[in-house]
Structures are given as structure tokens and as C-alpha cells.
Amino acid sequence: MSVTTEADVLVIGGGIVGLCSAYFLLKERSRVFVLEQNEIWSDSSGANAGTVAVQNKTSGLQPLALMSVDLWRQMQNDEQLDLGFRQVGGLRIAMGGDQVRELQQGWSAQAEQELSLRWLEHGELRRFAPWIGRDVNAAVYCPADSQSIPLKAGPALRKAVEQLGGCVQSGTTVIDIEPSGDSVLVTTDQAGRIRCRHLVVAAGPWTKGLVRDLGVDLPISVDVNMLSITEPVGFLMDRVITHVSGILSLKQYPNGTCMIGGGWQGQGGFDTNTKELDYQNLIHNIRLAASVVPDLRNVNLVRSWAGFEPVMPDALPCLGCLPGEPNIWIATGARGGYSLGPAQGKLISEMILGKGLSLEGTAVFDPGRAF
Template identity: 30%
Template sequence: MSADFDIAIIGAGAMGATTALHLARGGMRVALIDRGEICREASGVNAGTLTLHMTRAALIPYAMKGRELWLTAEQWLGRDVGARSAPGFSLAFTEAEEEMLVKRAAARSAMGAPIRLISPAEACAIDPGINPAIRAAAFCALDGHVTAYLTGRAYRQALTAAGVTMVEKIPVSAIEQQGSGYLIHGTCGTRLSAKRIVLAGGVWLESMLAMLGLRAAVKCLINQLVITERMRPVMRSVVGIANGLLSLKQFENGSVLIGGGWQGRGDPIRGGVEPIPDNLIGNIRLARHAIPALGETRVVRIWLGLESETADAMPMIGPLPGMEGAYVIGCVHSGYTSAPYMGQLLAELILGGEPEMPLFDPARLIENTASSVRTVA
């Protein structure tokens, strides 16, 4: 059977959608498949933070490239995604946090991040909303944020213009090797074939890999997020804390988004099911401690977003071991910042080029159990 598509990308988050976009612009016939809608799972409900403070040190060069892509989204996506540059802080309130702050700042600075340690007085001069009780702060001029729910519209417009076939609200139930390509089965009897495939399913990557007889552990984090009512300007920067348990930003309309990876209940099958009240309260209290003026406002809405992580907390990006024409991309810790750049790199590889930066070989994490995978002649 001849392939319907040159390549099929399974998973339409920011990484999968970016990969699809560049492949289509490179001349390939591309299908983009998702269990939901374009950029409406993890990529549409995360905090949208563009930060170098919480990026793994080894990923700093990738995050800096990704940040620039988000800030110039109108040029390559054709639509504004609410990306804004802002200074960023990582704060320390305790001695242990200060020690962590110093180590983290040094590691990231060594990889090229313009992060420097500053005094509490200097931090409060830059952003008077910060609690003056801090022990220390790390400052980075290259932080910012994206309005995550706007990204789906922008990608949809760009993907449509590039000729990508979007198959939405169709969970993939099986993947079969078909001669020199792959046959993808979706629910409701949907089937399509492609010469090559990219697995870009985030927290669903473990089950997708199993369809190909591959095994890799993928951790699913159920992150809680909070949005406040609109209020007067109370902060000028993106604010986090050294231990990673806080993410704060105020949008132009006055609403403040509170995150930090405090966990709720859920799993990859059901998604985010319900918040854990104690964790929710802890996150809000920490936010108010960092920016005291938040005590003036009230919570409007809470929601849950999923995040994936590998055993070594580093990405899987590249060819799948022992599988001709099969690739994977995902599991980048705090990966929203670098997502568009990671997708661009994988597309460069698939199109036969040499990626600008090294990828992250999935083989280090994957066990092949391919005797169980089905094939069709």
C-alpha cells in the first residue's frame, strides 16, 4: 500500500505542531494527529512562562533560542501569541534556598544565561512588589511569558496555510509497521498511512512507544494553576523561587497567574481530575509571601495541566532505536520555553539537514521489546 502521507506527527502540542509546520514548509505531505485539538492539551493550559531560571542548565542554549522564537511568533506563525519580554527573578527566603539559588545561578550562567545574583535592596528597586524579607535574588533580563491559550489559534492558521492535514479529537489506538512505513489506527475506525512517523505525545509517550514495542518510563505531573481577578499593577517581573515551587506573572489586563508545579490529582488517561486543596492553599500562600499585595485580590479560577518528565529529566528528541523512519520528541522539563526550537531542530534532521544544536538520543532511555509489535505486509 502506498503511503497517504510522507510523515505523520502524533501529538499536536507546541513541539509536535512546530515539527509539522517546518516539515510541511520543507515540502513534505504532513498529517498532524491529536486526541484533542491543536495545542489544547498541555501546551494550551500551562503557565506560559518563558524562563531561564527553571530551565535545566544543559538546556539553556535551547531555551534562549526558543524564547526568541516565541517573541517573534508573528513573523513565523503569522499571529500574536501574547509573548512578552520581562525581567525575571528567582527568590530565596531561607538559607537553604539561598544556597540552592547560588548553585543554580552559577550553573545556568556557565551555560550562557545572563543570570546574576543581586541584593534584596536591588531586587526591590527593580520590582517594588517583591517582599523585602528575601535573603537573596537571582536576576535575568531575558525572561517573559506567553498567553498559552492563544498558541492553538496561531498554529492552526500557520499549519493550514502550510497544507498540513489536521486530524483532531481522534485518539490513536494502534500503530503498525507497514512495509517501509506505518499504519496508524485511530478510534472510530480512522486509519492513515505514512512513510515516517513522529511521536510527540507528551505524557502519552509511554503508551505510544509501547505500540511500537518500545518501553520508556514517562512521569506524568499534574500541575495546578490559579488565575486571580484583575487588580492594580503589583509586579513588573516574572517571579519564581529557588526551589521551583512558584511561578508568578501579571498580565496586561491585571490578572495574576500563579503556578509552580504544586500537584493535583489525575493521570494520562483521565487528565487532570481535581485539585488537592492543601497544595492549592500552599501555592497561594507562597505567592502572597513573595508578592504581598496579592492579598488584595481573589481567586477567579483554577485548573490542572499535565507535564511529562523522563527518568533523567532530559528530553527525548531524535530517531527511535531500531525503528526505520520513526522519531520522538518530548519530555522537556519546563519545556514550553524551548518547545518551538526543539521542533525546528527535529524537522531539520528529518529533512536531511544537520541540526543547529545536538539532539537528545532517545536510545539512552528506551528498551526494545519489539517482538510484541504487529506488522502488516
């Protein structure tokens, strides 16, 4: 008979949300086991743009985004995790009259929520960001907007989890999930059986399949987002750039490389487990970036790739108990989930431990909500 491993919490998913959940649980002295079917950090979290912005989030996500920026900063600066996090401030840009009006409306609504913002246009915008292109008519500056380097954040979080006593195992597929009284028994192909008091499913696009056999159908869709990275160059920009229409993210890292994203869709899909570039969309993305920062026209691209992003119909995360299963927790599904990962992990840890929550209004994230 195979040995059954015991844990306080088993986390399925080795991305940003899973590792942050484990990290905050371990800090409260829980025994935590993390399973990942592929390599740790190899899927959605490792294939994203590293944008940690606030002002590009919907009103329903902004409190979570602000909480997450604080946690990114705390982990980077106070707890000495090298996440590549820098709070450089961000510009949300508009190009053309309709976009400017949309930007103004969003700026007014966000200002009412007491988010620190600054409206910039004409000469003031050029003085603030002399590197920005003439096609940009207006921008809103938010000092909370930040960036992280995913290639640094993943290894740093895994190391922190293991140093706190957590067990992290990759290349392991979950075969069966069986709720059993006040615990959950999980059967795997490589780690045997694991009995836990609480199970956290933070498996991104794979979450839907994992909970389907438990009688819950989560309406998770999956985007195939494309990204590009340039060669290292001298100074081009010193802010995180997002677009009012959500079609561009742009930043320069300390090593001089520039990351270009914006949710332009590649080809393939989760059902076929394919992520391919759509070259027509990719060209549109690159041309847009070069019109916003014209000096990019003289820079070589090094690589472009595509990655999955799981999204719920309302773009809010599923964060809480699985309906009918008080020991099974879901943490996935937010648009921009990488930037929100620390806050999602912190809140799930507080829910499991029965602690007061760091954020009010989390009922809107209930996995059992109506869609």
C-alpha cells in the same frame, strides 16, 4: 476498502511540540497531517502557566531553552503569530539562607555558561522590583526569561499550520501503528488509514502507550500540576518570577490577570485520567505567591485547575528516532516542555529532513538512552 491518505509526515499530538513540529516541516514544503485524540491544545499545552524561562532550567536544558526563546520571539515578531509572547525578563528568587546559597551556586554555574545574569539583593533588589515582598532575600535577573499566553498560542499555531497547507484533525484516536519498509501505516478511528514516510509521536503522556506495542518502554511519568488565574487588576509586577526550589511561577499578563503556578501537585493521575485540585497544596501555592508579591492579597482568584505534564526520569526530552524504527520519531518528556516546544519542533523537523541541526549535543535527548 477504505482510502489510504498519503503524507510525508504524520504528527500524533496537537499540543505545543506537535504543532511546532508540523509548522517547521511545512515551512520546508513537507506534506503534514496532525492528529489529536481530544481537542487541539486541550491537554498539557493548554493547561500550563505559559512560563518561557531559561534560568530555571537545568544545565542540560539551558541551550535548548535559549534556542526556544529565540524561536518564540521569531514566530511572534518576525512571522506575526500572536502567541502572547513577551520577553519581559525574569527573577529567580530565594527566601531564607539555604535558598540564597542554592541560588548563589546556580548563579555562579550559569554565569560560567555565559548566560546573561544579574545578582540582586537588599536595596538593589527593592529598587529593581519595588513590588516584591520582604520575604524575598535575593534574586537573579535574567533578561532572556519570557512569558506566553497559552490561550493565544494554541489557536495561533493551529491557524499557521493550516495556512501553510497542513491538515489538522481532532477527536481522532490511533488504533494501530505498523512500520512497513520505508514508511509507516497508521490506522485511526476517524481519519481512516494514513501512510507516511515519517511518523512523529508528540502525544505527551499518551506517547508511552502508543510506542509500547512497538516493543519500546519509555519511562514517562506524569505530574498533575495545579495552576490559578486571578481577576484582571492594575499593575502588580513586570517580570516573570520563578523560585530557586521550583515551587513557584508567577507572572502578570497585559490584560491584568496574574497566573500562579509552580508544580504543586493535584490529585489523581494519568492511569485514571483524573486531574483534581488538592486544596491543601493549592493554599500553600497561593500563600507563597502572596508572600512574594504582597499586593496579590487584595486580588480575587477566578479559577484554579490541574493539568498533566509528562516527564522523563532525567527531565530531558525524548527527541529523536525510536530505537529500531528509523521512520518513527519521538518528541516529548521534558520538564517545562511548553517553553521548550518550539525548539523541540524545530530540531525534530531538521532530523527528519536530514538538515544540519540548529543545536549541538542533541545525543543526550536520544529516546534510546539508558535510564
